[in-house]
Amino acid sequence: MGKIHHVEKLTDNRFVNLYHVDATSVHNTPVSYFVASRAKAVSELKLKTGKNDPDGVIIYSLFGEKKDRVVLIRQYRYTLGGYVYEFPAGLVEPGEDLHEGAVREMYEETGLVFTPLHVDPAFEKPYFTTVGLTDESCATVYGYASGEISKAAQEDSEEIEVVLADRNEVRRILKEERVAIMCAYMLMNFLKDEEPFEFLNEEI
Known part of the structure; x- marks a missing residue:
């Protein structure tokens, strides 16, 4: 399973925001990934909470x-x-x-x-x-x-x-x-x- 090292919020909009995920893949290669989310903060992202509350x-x-x-x-x-x-x-x-x-x-x-x-x-x-x-x-x-x-x-x-x-x-x-x-x-x-x-x- 991949490993997430750091997540950064890139935008500050009302309805949707862009986040950058710095990670390492299961094959031990670096991963730079971008996620659009309804979350208002990094702490509210589903990758952080582990929950699936409906948007x-x-x-x-x-x-x-x-x-x-x-x-x-x-x-x-x-x-x-x-x-x-x-x-x-x-x-x-x-x-x-x-x-x-x-x-x-x-x-x-x-x-x-x-x-x-x-x-x-x-x-x-x-x-x-x-x-x-x-x-x-x-x-x-x-x-x-x-x-x-x-x-x-x-x-x-x-x-x-x-x-x-x-x-x-x-x-x-x-x-x-x-x-x-x-x-x-x-x-x-x-x-x-x-x-x-x-x-x-x-x-x-």
Whole structure:
């Protein structure tokens, strides 16, 4: 196993920072590695705490009386210089549990009312997003959305279009559009299963 010698914080931003890791690999070669993180300080990095507290939530939500549409957002991302389809998502605030964060983020991004499902913890525990680049982890929260779409609570920095996609639209999106990978995998599940949340009843 590699050995970490020193970690230095290189930036001081509100939402994400860059850290430099000085280490030695298992092959006894020097390693200079860079990590993007939501952590505010070196002491809060997951490589220091050894914990996997979720940075954010991703919301997989069905909509409509027949529960046959999925709630997506089409968002402009500066990393791509264009739009990408994603699930509603956001950071968990201090003192907020996953379900509370999901309800808040769904409303802020879409105007919809979100009712979370309570599922086996294995389905909603935080998993890592892009571990070669960042220590960020996100938990998935499942549930049902209702109400009217609104942009009233969106931040000025956000450019978001809310999409209530049926299976035909999901097929088109997967074939033709840019899609976040965590969203894409769940959309494939949405296409396959008559009851998309049936897998949540399985024992792990």
